[in-house]
Amino acid sequence: MRKEGFGEKVRRLREERGWTREQFCDDELELTVRQLTRIELGVSKPTLTKIFFIAHRLGMSLFELMPDYVDLPNQYVKLKYDILRTPTYDQFDLIEKRNEKLLYVYEHFYDSLPDRERVALDALQSTIDVLETKSDIFGREIVKKHIPQIERKRKYDVNDLLVIHLFMEHAYLSNLRKKSDNRKVFLKLMAELPKQVMMMEPEDLFVLRNVMFATIRVLGAKGIYDPIPTLFQGLDQIMQITQDFQKYPIFSMLRWKYELLVHRDVNRAHTYCKEAMVFAKLMGNLHLMEQLQAQWRRDTSDFATFLSC
Template sequence: MDNKEFGLKIRTLREEKGITREDFCGDETELSVRQLARIESGESKPTFTKITFIASGLGMSLYELMPDYVDLPEEYLALKYDVLRTPTYEENKKMDWRDKILSEIYDRFYDELPEEEQLAVDTIQSFFDVHDTSEAIYGKEILKDYISQISHKEKYGINELLMSRLFLEHARFIDLETSPKEKFVFDHLLETLPGQVELVHPKDLFILRDVLFVLVGVAGAKEEYEHISAVIQTIEQIMNRTQDYQKLPILKMICWKYEISVNNNRENASQFYEQAVLAAQMIGDSNLLERIEGEWKGDSQRNAQ
């Protein structure tokens, strides 16, 4: 069954039940009216999550609705997770590797992916582009279309986490005090994301961890300190649960910045600096060690003024 046939089947079943698209999608946290329209017209191929939601709304089982559903290619998933899991720390060689993997995903898999997975790829590409260029022009259409899916949800899937990261990369360049809509979303993420540690699948905890790293960085830059301690504790919890300490140096750097900026405790900050240095030495990353030492020197000079 191709996309147009499947879309027509959904539309026919929905209309036979007398359900409007608006009623079918409800609050649009799982499926927006625009997404449903694209699926029904055959313009997009829905993912397993969307198909399951649609089947439930039609009062059918998944395989009654689409018995020939095929899972995502394992090779694509491996490449996607490699890109997300491997830190670059702004090293040109690592960034070139990441861009090469993303190009392979676009060339080999993108056109055959369902719309929600294409959205994931586009979102990943966009938040890397915003971060690397410091230009908030990338991913604007994604946020425009899907911001409601991260501004009210209490439980986040992978795509909502990725879109949250894209929003936070954009938030670096937004005056939140004069942007009430963006301030509402930012506050919602500050309050909601730490609690996702109990809701996210264990294999995806590293995605949540990395979103929290961006969140705490933006919160610190905006001097939004109220929830930073909870975010730091959640990152530590994820590291301990997954036994993945590759970003421990960055966490210790965040801790010293918090001690300097919020607690004005130079002694504690110095201890966290030493822990950051030791952690960077243990993972053998000389470029990260150089960055940590440079950050400490800058923070120390500013604190002494």
Template sequence: MDNKEFGKRVRSLRESKGITRESMCGDETEFSIRQLARIESGESKPTFTKITFIATGLGMSLYELMPDYVDLPEDYLNLKYDILRTPTYGENKKIDWRDQILTEIYDNYYDDLPEEEQLAVDTIQSFFDVHDTSEAIYGKEILEEYFFQISHKDAYSINELLMIRLFLEHARMTELSKFPKENAVFQHLLKTLPCQVNVVRPKDLFILRDVLFVMVGVAGSKEQNDCIPAFIQTIEQIMNRTQDYQKLPILKMISWKYKLYVDKNKKDAEQLYEAAKLSAGMIGDPNLLEKIENEWESDSKSS
């Protein structure tokens, strides 16, 4: 069943049951009227989540609604996870590799992906664009159109975590006190993100970990330091649970910054710096080790 056939089927079933788009979508926190309209017109391909939502709204089982649903291509998922798992630390070769993978996704998979997954790809691309250029123009349309749906939730899907990461990168460059709506979302995330460790599947915890790293940086830049120990503790919990210590040097680095700038404890900060160097050496990434050393040199002079 192609997009147009599925859309016609959904609209026909909805209208035959006397269900309006407004009543099906409710407060639009899960599914917007605009998204439903695009699916019904055949303009967008629905994800498993959206198909399930529609089926529930129509009082049908998933396979009554769409028996020939096919999951996301495994090769695409492998590429997506490779990008998300591999830090670049500003190294040009790794950035070039990441950009090549994104190009492959856009060239070979994007057009056949459901709308929600296309949104995930665009969100990943926008995050890297904002991060690499420090320009908040990237991904602005994504946040304006979709972020309302997740800004009031207490539990997030993986693709929603990616959008939160994009939002935080924008927040880093925004004076939140001048934007009450954005600031309210930021305060909400400060409370809810650490709790996601009990929601996210073990294989996806590294995505939550990376969002928490971004949150720590943004919270520090906004001088909201009280929450940082809880985020550090949650990141450490994730590392111990997954036995993935690839970013342990970064955890040690943000810990020394907290000790140095908030606790004013240079002795403990220096011990954490030595631990960061040791773990970077064990990982065998000379580029990361150099960045750790340069960061400490800068911090120790300015403290």
């Protein structure tokens, strides 16, 4: 039997008491009707303050309403998001700082975390290990156990996305044969990603953005080009919503690669190259500028070789 979600439970308990959403929210100072609607539909996750208000309105304790609820330590949440937010761009000092934070989390918080948080952390660490070693031996059990569960979901949370990211890195290293189960799962998850943009809280969209980048990398490597423009649209939408453009140079790089590979349009690709350089310069990241310049030289050299064949 499927476990009742938090929003479904709130709606059931409210309706059992014969209240409309307007009656439940009262003067809407603590919770608006729109917020309650999104919570009950599973589109939005409530803050701790709103959970307490809902429990109070229902005449229940927090434990009665959410027996599985565990308040995560603030320091852990901050470290987790710092690790997820900080791009390394293959810079040794940034990689070292990220690894130090991960080690601190494992040493000071891991044993006291709920199972889902442990799985998410292990997925994050496994993703890093896969990227560093170019081997998919890391995180196989996580993918095998949790991806089938995630497939059944309509809405993903941050921890789901961390497992999906691990799956995408495994997919990059596999051959994704046509009609294989792995390819079917990959295409299904890929198609769901753009739909998540309007379902997620804005502060979590950067995690979805990173998974979309990883997915485009897989699509390009496997020669599956048709879905890429939809993912580009989703990425652009995320950046407009969040006004966070730190990954825009990478976004522009992917677009120049797409123009070269699919449309064979060097001029348009070069436009995206210049765009990437401008954003990297505005960020003051000289290391990234050098990486982009080297990538452009390799890509145009490969393109010239292709045309001469």
